[in-house]
Amino acid sequence: MSAATLPGEGSVSVRLWLDGRTISRAEVAIRRPRAVAALVGRPAAEAARLAPLLFSLCGSAQGLAVAQACEAALGIDAGAHETARTLLTDAEALDSHGWQAAVEWPARLGAAPRPAPLRDLRAAVSAVMPALYPARDGLRPGGGILRPDVAALREALVRMTGWLDEAVFAGPPPMDAEDLVRWAGRGDSDAARLAARLLAPDLAGWGACGVPLLGERSPGWFGAALAGDPAFAAGPHCNDGPALTGPLERQAGHRLVVSVTERFGDGLARLFAARLADLIELPRRMEAAIATLRPADPGPAGTCGPGDGCGVAETARGRLAHWLRLDGDGRLAEARMVAPTDWNFAAGGPLARGLAGAGARDRDDAVERVRLLVAMLDPCVACDIEVHV
Amino acid sequence: MCLAVPALVTALLPDDRATVSLGGVTSTCSLELVEGVAVGDYVIVHVGYALSRLDAEEAERTLALLAEVADAAA
Numbered sequence: 001m002s003a004a005t006l007p008g009e010g011s012v013s014v015r016l017w018l019d020g021r022t023i024s025r026a027e028v029a030i031r032r033p034r035a036v037a038a039l040v041g042r043p044a045a046e047a048a049r050l051a052p053l054l055f056s057l058c059g060s061a062q063g064l065a066v067a068q069a070c071e072a073a074l075g076i077d078a079g080a081h082e083t084a085r086t087l088l089t090d091a092e093a094l095d096s097h098g099w100q101a102a103v104e105w106p107a108r109l110g111a112a113p114r115p116a117p118l119r120d121l122r123a124a125v126s127a128v129m130p131a132l133y134p135a136r137d138g139l140r141p142g143g144g145i146l147r148p149d150v151a152a153l154r155e156a157l158v159r160m161t162g163w164l165d166e167a168v169f170a171g172p173p174p175m176d177a178e179d180l181v182r183w184a185g186r187g188d189s190d191a192a193r194l195a196a197r198l199l200a201p202d203l204a205g206w207g208a209c210g211v212p213l214l215g216e217r218s219p220g221w222f223g224a225a226l227a228g229d230p231a232f233a234a235g236p237h238c239n240d241g242p243a244l245t246g247p248l249e250r251q252a253g254h255r256l257v258v259s260v261t262e263r264f265g266d267g268l269a270r271l272f273a274a275r276l277a278d279l280i281e282l283p284r285r286m287e288a289a290i291a292t293l294r295p296a297d298p299g300p301a302g303t304c305g306p307g308d309g310c311g312v313a314e315t316a317r318g319r320l321a322h323w324l325r326l327d328g329d330g331r332l333a334e335a336r337m338v339a340p341t342d343w344n345f346a347a348g349g350p351l352a353r354g355l356a357g358a359g360a361r362d363r364d365d366a367v368e369r370v371r372l373l374v375a376m377l378d379p380c381v382a383c384d385i386e387v388h389v
Numbered sequence: 390m391c392l393a394v395p396a397l398v399t400a401l402l403p404d405d406r407a408t409v410s411l412g413g414v415t416s417t418c419s420l421e422l423v424e425g426v427a428v429g430d431y432v433i434v435h436v437g438y439a440l441s442r443l444d445a446e447e448a449e450r451t452l453a454l455l456a457e458v459a460d461a462a463a
């Protein structure tokens with residue numbers, strides 16, 4: 001992500017010091033407005049409605065995390081909406097991976113981005129909300145009026161898998177390291193050609209960070225962390241250290257990822273395999289979810305506050321959490337969030353640790369390797385790279 | 390995080406591109422992902438691509454929210 005940014009978008013900056021053929025030092029910093037502050041002072045329902053506008057790249061996950069935080073604070077049971085909500089965030093994750101596959105991955109191969117086919121994927125993804133919630137009220141606290149249109153959802157899923165089959169896998173997806181090597185060798189898609197590049201001996205294990213996976217953390221865990229320390233949002237930590245969130249965390253036990261890890265170790269190949277595994281599994285999860293959907297009405301209204309609560313939602317880039325505290329009038333008195341980019345691009349986090357001590361032939365080689373690792377960790381903002389030789 | 394900014398389309402350019410304006414800053418972006426964009430529309434821009442079109446009311450509400458954040462940070 002190197003295109004020019006507009007005011008307010010934020011960015012990740014990476015500064016490297018190259019000493020001979022080794023990156024002797026790496027500094028990673030995130031610059032962004034703390035936009036969640038704009039939700040403070042607003043009624044809970046309005047905050048949940050505004051969050052997707054404010055954070056529109058993963059608007060469903062953002063809206064649902066805020067809605068769930070409101071529900072926790074107000075004692076609203078929206079359990080009947082859980083499957084529909086997961087379907088919304090899974091579809092959004094697929095859309096986000098699609099962006100990577102169509103724009104970022106070709107760029108890493110020196111090819112022109114191919115955004116036009118993404119229109120089909122995005123149209124299919126945007127059909128999911130009205131097929132679940134005809135009034136498009138699925139992100140409200142307590143849930144909207146859930147009336148699943150199973151035929152429309154299946155049609156949308158067919159279009160999504162069609163896009164995946166054509167644009168990413170161009171045939172059966174690889175299911176283990178051997179498959180991956182063969183698939184990469186055929187090079188029938190940008191994804192396969194990128195795999196071929198990442199499986200090269202000097203890249204496959206490059207960028208290994210040794211940072212533990214964030215793992216399953218309950219909303220209560222996030223709530224305690226965000227409520228207890230205002231600095232946690234900008235500098236999240238787990239067990240007193242950094243943690244990695246995202247596809248690798250979700251798919252660490254997937255056959256493809258296990259096999260690639262055994263053969264190539266930690267590093268770029270493993271991260272890419274995890275993203276492919278996510279792309280393989282998301283449609284399967286969605287298909288299973290569609291089969292179990294049942295109509296539901298909004299959860300009954302709870303108390304009017306005061307109280308606090310935390311909501312957690314999954315995005316393509318990893319786990320997103322919103323914590324908020326409501327005053328006695330049901331308005332947000334405080335709001336804090338921690339997003340996947342805060343974890344993966346933290347100072348001393350997965351990117352910084354993956355770079356420190358890594359090899360590079362020269363300045364240009366260093367920049368391109370960093371771009372590959374950044375693409376695999378996938379920040380939600382643009383990334384600038386500065387190399388000092 | 391994950392902010393994407395509504396920008397006003399001020400001119401259409403060749404090759405499915407447009408000039409956009411946000412808060413006095415002018416830039417260009419690709420329109421390949423969004424069909425039927427016209428001058429005067431608001432689009433959500435992320436790293437050089439218009440991702441979606443917003444109606445004017447939504448765009449102005451979002452810009453007002455972002456302005457509040459900017460004022461608070463100033």
